[in-house]
Amino acid sequence: MATLQVELVAVEKMIWSGEASMVIARTTEGELGVLPGHAPLLGELAPGGVVRIRPESGEDLVVAAHGGFLSVTERGVSILAETAEISTDIDVERAREALRRAEQDGDDPDALAAARRAQSRLRAAGQDA
Amino acid sequence: MAGSLRALRRRIRSTQSTKKIFSAQELIAGARIVRAQARVEASKPYAREITRVLSALAGSASLDHPLLTERTDARRVAVLVITSDRGFAGSYNVNVLRRTEELLGLLRNEGKEPVLYVVGRKGETYYRFRDRDFADSWTGFSEQPNYSDAQEVGSTLIDAFTAGEDDDIADAGDPRGAGADGILGVDELHIVYTEFRSLLSQVPVAKRMAPLVVEEVDEFRDERDEPQRTSEVPTSYEFEPSAEALLDALLPKYVTTRIYAAMLEAAASESASRRRAMKSASDNAEELAKNLARQANQARQAEITQEISEIVGGADALVSAGSDD
Numbered sequence: 001m002a003t004l005q006v007e008l009v010a011v012e013k014m015i016w017s018g019e020a021s022m023v024i025a026r027t028t029e030g031e032l033g034v035l036p037g038h039a040p041l042l043g044e045l046a047p048g049g050v051v052r053i054r055p056e057s058g059e060d061l062v063v064a065a066h067g068g069f070l071s072v073t074e075r076g077v078s079i080l081a082e083t084a085e086i087s088t089d090i091d092v093e094r095a096r097e098a099l100r101r102a103e104q105d106g107d108d109p110d111a112l113a114a115a116r117r118a119q120s121r122l123r124a125a126g127q128d129a
Numbered sequence: 130m131a132g133s134l135r136a137l138r139r140r141i142r143s144t145q146s147t148k149k150i151f152s153a154q155e156l157i158a159g160a161r162i163v164r165a166q167a168r169v170e171a172s173k174p175y176a177r178e179i180t181r182v183l184s185a186l187a188g189s190a191s192l193d194h195p196l197l198t199e200r201t202d203a204r205r206v207a208v209l210v211i212t213s214d215r216g217f218a219g220s221y222n223v224n225v226l227r228r229t230e231e232l233l234g235l236l237r238n239e240g241k242e243p244v245l246y247v248v249g250r251k252g253e254t255y256y257r258f259r260d261r262d263f264a265d266s267w268t269g270f271s272e273q274p275n276y277s278d279a280q281e282v283g284s285t286l287i288d289a290f291t292a293g294e295d296d297d298i299a300d301a302g303d304p305r306g307a308g309a310d311g312i313l314g315v316d317e318l319h320i321v322y323t324e325f326r327s328l329l330s331q332v333p334v335a336k337r338m339a340p341l342v343v344e345e346v347d348e349f350r351d352e353r354d355e356p357q358r359t360s361e362v363p364t365s366y367e368f369e370p371s372a373e374a375l376l377d378a379l380l381p382k383y384v385t386t387r388i389y390a391a392m393l394e395a396a397a398s399e400s401a402s403r404r405r406a407m408k409s410a411s412d413n414a415e416e417l418a419k420n421l422a423r424q425a426n427q428a429r430q431a432e433i434t435q436e437i438s439e440i441v442g443g444a445d446a447l448v449s450a451g452s453d454d
Binding site for chain 2: 007009010011012013014027028029030032039040041042043044067069071078080082083
């Protein structure tokens with residue numbers, strides 16, 4: 001079976017790379033699933049979104065990616081993010097705390113961005129946001 | 130005589146304790162270089178990917194984004210200088226500041242007005258001491274910069290650059306020519322930092338970050354693209370959202386990535402310079418302590434000799450006094 005070569009890179013380091021059978025992401029235009037053989041595509045990931053990488057075997061890898069891009073080429077998929085966290089590394093309590101703080105701070109852009117980040121972390125960890 | 134021996138011993142003690150500080154600093158700096166180099170390496174995949182995406186976009190979107198367009202009458206130019214927060218790094222800061230002065234001179238000759246942005250406490254004090262103006266400064270992270278630091282610096286610079294877009298448009302309202310938005314921006318972005326070539330060689334370099342030159346993008350193009358690029362028609366991408374909107378979102382991130390990369394290199398260079406400086410300082414301290422020990426031994430021996438001759442002299446005097454009786 002054909003697979004996708006997936007690279008998940010954050011600015012500070014490469015987070016994950018390997019073979020996958022499917023990648024699901026949400027761009028600013030809408031939800032998107034990438035299977036092997038997908039046409040080349042460049043997309044901007046929606047803020048507060050979550051990326052799912054389905055490896056050939058085993059559980060889905062759920063990632064909270066902030067400020068990112070998705071690039072699909074013949075060779076595979078690269079996900080570029082300013083910061084990205086794999087769901088198993090996410091500290092739910094801290095994310096909740098961050099969300100609460102950000103919501104208290106009201107409407108300024110920094111607080112909104114922080115709230116989005118916290119939401120996507122919670123979503124990736126499988127919690128309600 | 131006894132006094133000089135005491136003074137020498139005190140100096141030996143203090144030299145030895147400063148030597149301990151130097152060698153501790155040397156060890157710390159040594160460990161930091163390794164870590165800084167690892168971070169430079171770790172940041173490369175992202176830089177490679179974003180460059181690839183950008184090259185793909187450059188082929189498809191119209192390239193009239195402000196960050197890509199040369200401004201005909203560039204007047205104000207932002208210069209970002211990356212220095213260290215702490216001293217003890219030999220000529221590291223001096224070199225990068227000297228390179229900055231060269232660039233400033235060059236820009237002034239071209240009739241442009243440089244605006245300084247400074248990273249690092251050393252650079253900040255340098256300009257403050259000389260009563261020179263700088264637009265903004267950031268301190269506290271020169272040894273271990275995070276991406277969020279680069280973002281902060283990047284967004285300030287990009288805001289200034291965007292604000293500079295409409296400067297100089299005939300607007301009688303503002304004598305400075307700040308344009309419609311009333312903010313005096315800049316027309317070019319330059320960065321001066323220390324490039325880490327090897328453990329022994331770190332060179333201060335000045336680069337222009339914006340407007341970006343598209344050839345520069347080409348030079349970063351991943352070699353993996355090449356075979357396919359020559360054999361087939363260039364890949365045509367689908368864009369979500371449109372190519373222009375993507376470029377809008379991507380270019381500022383690209384500039385920030387380059388600032389981040391420069392900061393990481395500067396951090397590695399800083400640690401390397403510091404290690405070298407601390408190594409020669411602790412070598413010197415050891416040499417000094419050795420010489421002082423030699424002098425102290427001499428003084429001690431002279432003192433003993435003097436005591437002996439005093440005792441002998443005294444005994445002789447007693448003996449001769451006794452024989453008189």
